[in-house]
Amino acid sequence: MSAPADLLLTDIAELVPLAGPPAPWRGPRRTLECISDAAVAVRDGRIVAVGPRADVEASVRAARTVSAGGGVVLPGFVDPHTHLPWVGSREAEFLLRLEGKSYADIARAGGGIRATTRAVRAATTAQLVAAARPRLDRMLAHGTTTAEAKSGYGLELEAERRQLEAIRVLDEQHPVDLVATNLAAHEIPDEWRQDRAGWVETLVETILPQLAGLAEFCDVFCEEHVFGVEESRRILTRARELGYRLKLHADELVATGGAELAAELGAVSADHLAKTGPAGIAALAEAGVVAVLLPGTSFYLRHREHAPARAMLEAGVPVALATDLNPGSCLTESMPMILTLACLQLELTPAEAIVAATINAAHAIGRGHDRGSLEVGKLADLVVWDVPTWSYLPTHFGVSLVRTVFKRGEVVYPRGLP
Amino acid sequence: MSAPADLLLTDIAELVPLAGPPAPWRGPRRTLECISDAAVAVRDGRIVAVGPRADVEASVRAARTVSAGGGVVLPGFVDPHTHLPWVGSREAEFLLRLEGKSYADIARAGGGIRATTRAVRAATTAQLVAAARPRLDRMLAHGTTTAEAKSGYGLELEAERRQLEAIRVLDEQHPVDLVATNLAAHEIPDEWRQDRAGWVETLVETILPQLAGLAEFCDVFCEEHVFGVEESRRILTRARELGYRLKLHADELVATGGAELAAELGAVSADHLAKTGPAGIAALAEAGVVAVLLPGTSFYLRHREHAPARAMLEAGVPVALATDLNPGSCLTESMPMILTLACLQLELTPAEAIVAATINAAHAIGRGHDRGSLEVGKLADLVVWDVPTWSYLPTHFGVSLVRTVFKRGEVVYPRGLP
Numbered sequence: 001m002s003a004p005a006d007l008l009l010t011d012i013a014e015l016v017p018l019a020g021p022p023a024p025w026r027g028p029r030r031t032l033e034c035i036s037d038a039a040v041a042v043r044d045g046r047i048v049a050v051g052p053r054a055d056v057e058a059s060v061r062a063a064r065t066v067s068a069g070g071g072v073v074l075p076g077f078v079d080p081h082t083h084l085p086w087v088g089s090r091e092a093e094f095l096l097r098l099e100g101k102s103y104a105d106i107a108r109a110g111g112g113i114r115a116t117t118r119a120v121r122a123a124t125t126a127q128l129v130a131a132a133r134p135r136l137d138r139m140l141a142h143g144t145t146t147a148e149a150k151s152g153y154g155l156e157l158e159a160e161r162r163q164l165e166a167i168r169v170l171d172e173q174h175p176v177d178l179v180a181t182n183l184a185a186h187e188i189p190d191e192w193r194q195d196r197a198g199w200v201e202t203l204v205e206t207i208l209p210q211l212a213g214l215a216e217f218c219d220v221f222c223e224e225h226v227f228g229v230e231e232s233r234r235i236l237t238r239a240r241e242l243g244y245r246l247k248l249h250a251d252e253l254v255a256t257g258g259a260e261l262a263a264e265l266g267a268v269s270a271d272h273l274a275k276t277g278p279a280g281i282a283a284l285a286e287a288g289v290v291a292v293l294l295p296g297t298s299f300y301l302r303h304r305e306h307a308p309a310r311a312m313l314e315a316g317v318p319v320a321l322a323t324d325l326n327p328g329s330c331l332t333e334s335m336p337m338i339l340t341l342a343c344l345q346l347e348l349t350p351a352e353a354i355v356a357a358t359i360n361a362a363h364a365i366g367r368g369h370d371r372g373s374l375e376v377g378k379l380a381d382l383v384v385w386d387v388p389t390w391s392y393l394p395t396h397f398g399v400s401l402v403r404t405v406f407k408r409g410e411v412v413y414p415r416g417l418p
Numbered sequence: 419m420s421a422p423a424d425l426l427l428t429d430i431a432e433l434v435p436l437a438g439p440p441a442p443w444r445g446p447r448r449t450l451e452c453i454s455d456a457a458v459a460v461r462d463g464r465i466v467a468v469g470p471r472a473d474v475e476a477s478v479r480a481a482r483t484v485s486a487g488g489g490v491v492l493p494g495f496v497d498p499h500t501h502l503p504w505v506g507s508r509e510a511e512f513l514l515r516l517e518g519k520s521y522a523d524i525a526r527a528g529g530g531i532r533a534t535t536r537a538v539r540a541a542t543t544a545q546l547v548a549a550a551r552p553r554l555d556r557m558l559a560h561g562t563t564t565a566e567a568k569s570g571y572g573l574e575l576e577a578e579r580r581q582l583e584a585i586r587v588l589d590e591q592h593p594v595d596l597v598a599t600n601l602a603a604h605e606i607p608d609e610w611r612q613d614r615a616g617w618v619e620t621l622v623e624t625i626l627p628q629l630a631g632l633a634e635f636c637d638v639f640c641e642e643h644v645f646g647v648e649e650s651r652r653i654l655t656r657a658r659e660l661g662y663r664l665k666l667h668a669d670e671l672v673a674t675g676g677a678e679l680a681a682e683l684g685a686v687s688a689d690h691l692a693k694t695g696p697a698g699i700a701a702l703a704e705a706g707v708v709a710v711l712l713p714g715t716s717f718y719l720r721h722r723e724h725a726p727a728r729a730m731l732e733a734g735v736p737v738a739l740a741t742d743l744n745p746g747s748c749l750t751e752s753m754p755m756i757l758t759l760a761c762l763q764l765e766l767t768p769a770e771a772i773v774a775a776t777i778n779a780a781h782a783i784g785r786g787h788d789r790g791s792l793e794v795g796k797l798a799d800l801v802v803w804d805v806p807t808w809s810y811l812p813t814h815f816g817v818s819l820v821r822t823v824f825k826r827g828e829v830v831y832p833r834g835l836p
Binding site for chain 2: 089090091094095134141296300332334338344350386388389391394395396397398399400
């Protein structure tokens with residue numbers, strides 16, 4: 001008895017399924033289960049069989065067979081933290097930082113997020129879409145098939161709305177699936193500097209309610225000089241009432257208790273966490289909040305201290321990785337680059353980094369049920385890598401080793417392949 | 419009166435010529451001269467006109483006009499330090515290093531260079547060529563049009579010869595121009611461990627003379643546990659008599675006086691230099707030796723101390739950048755990645771990093787006379803970048819922003835363009 005399939009992908013030297021119970025992965029690991037000489041069968045965009053080639057070939061009759069050319073197959077990467085829809089560039093700040101100015105110095109001088117806010121407020125939805133599309137192309141070229149995307153450069157109702165609309169348009173038009181987050185609470189806009197409480201009121205009474213239909217998640221930048229723990233609690237509590245799921249930028253520059261707040265509120269993820277201490281780690285582990293670590297950002301901002309990733313793994317915190325793609329503090333679309341940084345800076349093993357960029361990254365955006373691993377019933381989002389073995393992937397950096405990307409069973413990169 | 423040209427490349431938003439006197443550039447700089455709305459004309463693979471579009475268009479009649487689409491044009495990168503021809507991979511070492519083993523620990527345990535030596539000795543020239551070709555493709559895709567390539571994994575006459583032959587074949591077959599370096603003095607092979615003096619004799623009496631026709635440069639790994647200053651002087655003095663130009667791996671892990679030796683012998687470049695002190699810096703500046711810095715290697719080996727690049731610039735040492743592409747201590751083909759690391763780790767400005775990767779890199783391999791800048795008479799090796807301005811380039815990392823690569827006036831990347 002063989003079942004029908006649209007596609008049989010075969011001649012896979014090694015396939016890493018990352019299969020397991022439907023929950024984020026916890027704990028340290030040195031290796032990953034892998035299947036040699038594997039195959040995958042797809043029907044209607046979902047995996048109908050995966051395993052040793054002989055077993056898969058015997059179990060399906062496929063309309064079409066494609067060779068993976070002896071490559072290594074992993075699930076498509078999920079990038080669970082990006083600031084995708086922006087316009088403009090901030091190369092002048094990069095030089096200032098090299099000359100010794102801090103992120104906070106640049107922000108206080110009117111640069112940083114606020115510089116991008118001026119550009120985004122002046123942009124149409126179409127301009128936001130056009131600027132973001134090549135970023136999604138680069139994501140795909142580096143193996144990312146799903147990404148989270150935040151607003152947060154508008155900092156006023158209509159500009160935030162245009163950012164979220166741009167995310168919706170891009171999700172429809174581009175092969176990379178997007179999950180939208182309302183991050184209107186990203187900064188205090190200039191016009192509210194003298195009335196912080198008024199801005200928090202505007203967020204909870206106007207912006208969050210009005211945009212609830214455009215974003216699945218709500219996020220707050222909880223940090224010294226931005227939103228304190230009390231303000232963050234107020235905003236996220238209201239967001240939860242409005243039906244948003246919760247995320248939190250926490251403890252990036254200073255430990256303010258952000259990790260504990262994320263745990264208290266039942267956030268899906270807490271992100272950054274470079275300065276989180278033992279109490280925050282224990283709280284995340286206890287509540288099962290996914291820690292989304294952003295090693296590209298500490299690399300780019302030249303921080304010497306990095307997130308306590310090994311302590312998190314030892315404590316049982318589920319760890320995920322993301323690019324933090326944004327124009328000021330981490331300008332990269334490449335998840336493989338983030339894997340290399342995670343190994344070199346955070347001392348993750350290649351196995352831990354791959355878990356963090358696939359199944360745990362999917363859980364960090366509430367998509368662990370249908371992607372992040374190669375299992376029957378999940379989306380056929382998978383990447384053929386031109387590497388000798390899976391553990392080689394983070395060892396070769398700064399380039400793309402992607403051979404082919406399949407999204408829902410279709411070749412989406414490189415374009416023009418059968 | 420207009421002169422004939424094969425190609426006119428126009429619609430260049432910004433062109434950075436890096437033109438100047440025929441010598442390596444010295445000293446700090448925050449900016450670079452650039453020409454807005456520029457054009458370049460090419461005949462027989464060389465630049466016949468470059469400058470403001472109106473001037474260039476008035477001065478030539480071109481057989482063919484190509485639009486740069488509003489991109490930014492720089493000279494093709496020159497990568498002056500690579501270990502290109504190897505086979506095999508060493509991902510297991512990467513994990514060991516994360517777990518705390520040092521480069522020296524791994525070398526003493528039979529890993530490191532010696533692991534690749536076992537693989538290279540078993541490989542044919544054709545296998546070396548096949549393994550290296552995709553590396554050259556990735557170089558081209560990241561804007562490198564000329565590279566240096568070293569032997570040094572054979573560590574016996576015939577295996578070193580096959581590596582140098584592979585470099586010659588690749589130079590003929592691939593658009594990236596290669597300059598060959600004999601680095602037989604890369605390590606003490608296992609069979610000579612009990613007789614170091616015998617290995618030095620073999621180098622100076624047999625391997626260097628026999629392979630003199632296959633390599634323009636000779637290089638020595640002058641470092642604790644490898645070749646001391648006296649051994650290095652002996653080998654390089656002999657190499658100079660045989661007609662080689664000189665390079666030196668110096669002061670990478672320990673300051674052994676390598677920089678001073680490079681200056682004493684009139685080496686074209688001294689490479690690594692992470693531990694070089696004031697005396698070494700003064701010697702390099704005085705002798706005009708190009709310092710080839712390899713920030714990817716200290717990144718990859720997780721060293722906290724980096725080469726004293728700013729002190730070198732202040733002292734007037736000509737500074738160049740290279741990938742150090744190799745399977746163990748720096749696995750990347752991307753010069754843009756190296757530029758980002760040079761800014762973040764070495765505190766080079768984007769302007770200094772671009773000088774170091776173009777004109778000074780060309781001087782580091784004796785090619786400053788015909789490439790590394792966009793000037794009349796030089797090779798038409800140039801790259802159109804998809805960036806808003808030249809200083810943006812090192813701020814966006816881990817991906818390729820190359821739109822088109824021209825080598826000797828022909829489009830070589832992406833393939834299939836007119």
